[in-house]
Amino acid sequence: MSTTTPYVMIGLPKGSLEESTLGLFAKAGYPVTKSSRSYKPSFDDPALDGRFVRAQEISRYVEHGFFDCGLTGYDWVVENNADVVEVCDLIYSRASNVQSRWVICVPEASSVQTVKDLQGKRIATELVESTRRFLASHGVTAQVEFSWGATEVKVPDLADAIVDLTETGSSIKANKLRIVDTILKTNTKFIANKKAWENPQKRAKIEAIAMLLQAALNASTLVGLKFNLPKSELEVVSTKLPALRNPTISSLSNPEWIAIETIIDHKMVREIIPTLKAHKAEGIVEYPLNKVVY
Numbered sequence: 359m360s361t362t363t364p365y366v367m368i369g370l371p372k373g374s375l376e377e378s379t380l381g382l383f384a385k386a387g388y389p390v391t392k393s394s395r396s397y398k399p400s401f402d403d404p405a406l407d408g409r410f411v412r413a414q415e416i417s418r419y420v421e422h423g424f425f426d427c428g429l430t431g432y433d434w435v436v437e438n439n440a441d442v443v444e445v446c447d448l449i450y451s452r453a454s455n456v457q458s459r460w461v462i463c464v465p466e467a468s469s470v471q472t473v474k475d476l477q478g479k480r481i482a483t484e485l486v487e488s489t490r491r492f493l494a495s496h497g498v499t500a501q502v503e504f505s506w507g508a509t510e511v512k513v514p515d516l517a518d519a520i521v522d523l524t525e526t527g528s529s530i531k532a533n534k535l536r537i538v539d540t541i542l543k544t545n546t547k548f549i550a551n552k553k554a555w556e557n558p559q560k561r562a563k564i565e566a567i568a569m570l571l572q573a574a575l576n577a578s579t580l581v582g583l584k585f586n587l588p589k590s591e592l593e594v595v596s597t598k599l600p601a602l603r604n605p606t607i608s609s610l611s612n613p614e615w616i617a618i619e620t621i622i623d624h625k626m627v628r629e630i631i632p633t634l635k636a637h638k639a640e641g642i643v644e645y646p647l648n649k650v651v652y
Contacts, residue, residue, distance in 0.1 A: 366554070366563045368408035369416040369428030370399060375546065376410065378450055379429060385574040385648055388567065405563060414484075417442055417549060427564045433460060433523070433544035437488050443550040446568045448575060450546060456525055457545045460485055463510075463535040464519045473539050476519060477502050482512045483521035485541070492541045510535065550553035567651050573649035580650055581627060584619040585634055585642040592616065599630060621650065 370390070383390050388406070390399045397410045408428075411419060416430035417440035427445065429447045435442065449457060454624055462471045462481075470479070473496045482505040483489050488503050505512065510533040521541060524530055530537060548568050554560045587595060594606075605620035607631055622630065634642055 365407050366405055366426045366560055366565065366567075367424065368406060368567075369419055369425040369430070370408055370410050371413040371416065371429055371546075372410040373412060375413055375429075377510070379546075382448070382450060382571060382574055386567070386570040386579070387649075396610050405482070414438075420549050420551050423551050423553060425551065425558055427548065427550040427567070429546055429548055431458075431544050432547050433458075433485060433488065433542060434547060436542060436544075437485055439487070441552065443552055443555045445548040445550050445564060446572055448546045448548055448571055449496075450575060450578075457543045458523050458525045459543050460488070460521055460523055460541040461514070461521055461530070462489075462521050462538040462541065463530055464538055465514050466534050466536050468514070468518070468536070470519060470538060473498055476538075479518035481519045481521060482509055482517035484509070484607075485521055485523075488541060489521045520548070569651065570649065573651045576650040576652065577647040579624055580647050582619065582621055582645045582647055583622045583627065583630070584617065584645075585639045585645070586610065586615055586617050587634070587637070587639045589614055589616050591637045591639075592618075595634070595639075598633060598637075 373641045380390050389402055392399050399408050399410060413430045414434050416428040417438045419425045420428045420442050421440045470476060477498050478500060481489060481502045482503055484505055486502050486504050493500055509522050513520055550564050605618045608617040610617055631642055
């Protein structure tokens with residue numbers, strides 16, 4: 359244990375976000391190991407300690423001070439009405455790097471068309487308090503009950519509507535449901551306990567972790583590209599390739615050639631490399647990135 363930096367207790371999400379979170383931490387430079395049945399992660403940084411807890415509970419434990427910081431969904435910060443510091447957004451999930459939505463759904467044949475039509479109806483969801491607050495904001499009173507899972511199958515026999523989480527909406531369509539409205543948008547957030555945030559040493563550590571996690575996410579959709587190019591082709595290549603507006607350009611021993619290095623979206627590579635080759639580029643190398651700090 360460091361003699362200058364106090365332990366920072368961090369809450370890591372157990373369950374669907376677990377594997378993607380471990381991958382993100384590893385890419386950020388904080389590899390985490392654990393046994394298959396352990397809830398206590400092992401960090402190679404002596405200043406870190408923590409536990410695996412369900413994402414639904416992490417914001418409460420951070421607010422109450424058991425964790426100095428943690429990763430959880432914005433939805434659970436809202437649901438628990440947790441008084442915490444929102445350090446940064448980390449938009450990733452088990453399946454993609456897009457925001458998810460909590461949506462009100464009804465069967466395709468339902469007569470419900472708007473939130474107002476839910477007056478007096480039964481609604482099943484895991485996001486009970488947020489759903490009640492949303493309905494109240496629209497002047498609607500309904501029976502909102504907690505769902506332990508498999509929420510889609512509860513309509514129409516066990517509930518008139520559900521509130522469920524979706525990224526693409528494909529599961530909703532597959533279950534012959536229709537979205538009536540969106541309650542809130544959510545993504546993973548890195549949050550901190552207020553007292554820990556006021557501690558200069560802990561805050562510095564939390565901010566460093568946040569920066570590296572964001573850097574790892576930034577790099578997830580980017581690649582590095584370097585190549586040699588005849589100097590005479592630079593102007594036309596720069597015009598055709600907007601991503602190369604601010605590349606690193608270096609001189610080579612041959613004064614007629616230059617070396618160019620840049621970072622681009624990985625989806626652009628298949629278009630850019632043939633274009634570069636058509637403009638006499640040589641030694642084209644694409645390489646992965648671990649972190650990109652803006």
